[in-house]
Amino acid sequence: MGPIVIVADFIGSGNRVWEMLEAFRAIATFRSWRSYHLIKFFVVAYSGTEEGIRVVQSSGLRPTVLTVAGCPTIAGAFRGAVRDAVYQLCRTYPAGHSQPLGYGHSGALIAFEHGVPNNAPPILHSDRKNWRPLFRRRSTVEANADFPPTNAEEIADRAEQMLRVQNAQRFLADARGRRWIHTMLVLAAIDGGARTAAAISAQTRLHLPTVREILAFTQLARWTKSTHTLTKLGRAELQRLRKRRARTPVLPKPSKPFYYPSQLRAR
Template structure:
């Protein structure tokens, strides 16, 4: 199945993309190209705009100051506030990231936090010390990250804060709450955070697409996993062939590739291993950055469904036209009818963020088209059967690109 034009012209056709694909055997080339086409690429602008909006929306629900911290690597046995406090000035802000570290999202999120504090100095606090939290009577602690993968980094960071007796006391008296806020996160990572003693509230802008959630036929999914397993053994990180924690994340940021993605995409170079990663040591090169769209593009539901079912005519007919329900709603019904039960997969298929996808799914449930467990109802199947025949619609509207456009859909159908 050919990839959509908007994908085919990007990563697979960059210089580095072609070099990466050249390492695969001829019989694996199409599958490797499909793997690239399934990635969700998040640009700098899309990342910062969405995460800033999420932080402001959540902070608006809280009466009082909100402390912002960029999530960073730390030892869970450390007392974060005690170790990083300034002995000369107990009210000095803490460092957003460790000095001399190999920094990625921490720097970008740290800059975002500084901008938010400048916009709303009375609402947001920039990496406040323990004394500043006490003085300003902060009502919430926001741990900000780009991606919650396995949940290890965020949980260890929260645990290091939890060592402070003051923080524990404020939390037990319901004077302060913890929030883990990220652009995206996996189900397993989010569940890990929910088990912490401080019971943080988790907010993400978009569910993380993983290769496990892709709306593919089982044999396609098995082939992609086998591909990552086989070629991942040639990388410098064979133990994370499917990504850290076997997450198989399919989300790539312009500021870096998460290590939860398959190792063939990011494993660093070494003398013993000849594999050339697409994102060496998780870095996105300038030439590849051109492949990142300013916003997440909507997926083509017809293309997705054609890959999902053996005989897609009945299902794709429901999404090839423009029924009263709308393309997005009908695409969701068609995907669920084809066996998709994951909200993350539905979000990937539509290209919508978590809020928009949730509204779409909840609307289908409210109308009686889907059950709360995401199974299509008899009413939903009736809507799919009532969708117009795509073959007849092609007779009414001329193809895109004609020099003259005459609205034949206003004429009586032939």
């Protein structure tokens, strides 16, 4: 027997996938096969909210959940007074909506080429009471031309926003420059409060495998701890970046790349 794989584009509240798994669990044969480790259940999706993934994982079938990228949400993308203002805006427009943060109160800030999930705030897709949303009736057809073919442009934007690095796209084209920017984005996300690989992925727009690889590297370099918090060395590295940023950003280039150790040695 082989694995049973449930494929979805997005895990929002997680309720639908959880119900599907529980339907399998209601059948005695599947429970028996699962108890004898004859079958395993996998849920594969491009992205999902952390809360939704936890709901799916709570199924008695104990599925393995695999995603490519973390999902940005209002709760994670904004902080303090700005986040409160965004919440208020979602409650105001469109007026009188029963789920101003989307289904399951997820507040998901994600859209796909084929549409917007119902976990996104209605302010983005509902035309209730003559409101003019960005994605009318959850369709992204009119916005398809604005979607980049890859997430490289998104990462460049995040580098400019989070690190104040100008012309980031040019440096992302080079392997050494890309590695440096990705690493600094991860450190900046951790410094901003992200504590899981999914949350870091959502903030940086880096795919989860890349985030996990960088987290492993930064732990070896003793820039981060296993709890995904910065060490004294990690804070010093970010501080060096900020000092450079205050003048003119110094970025790696082929003629003068930054040094990356190939191995760590005990003193």
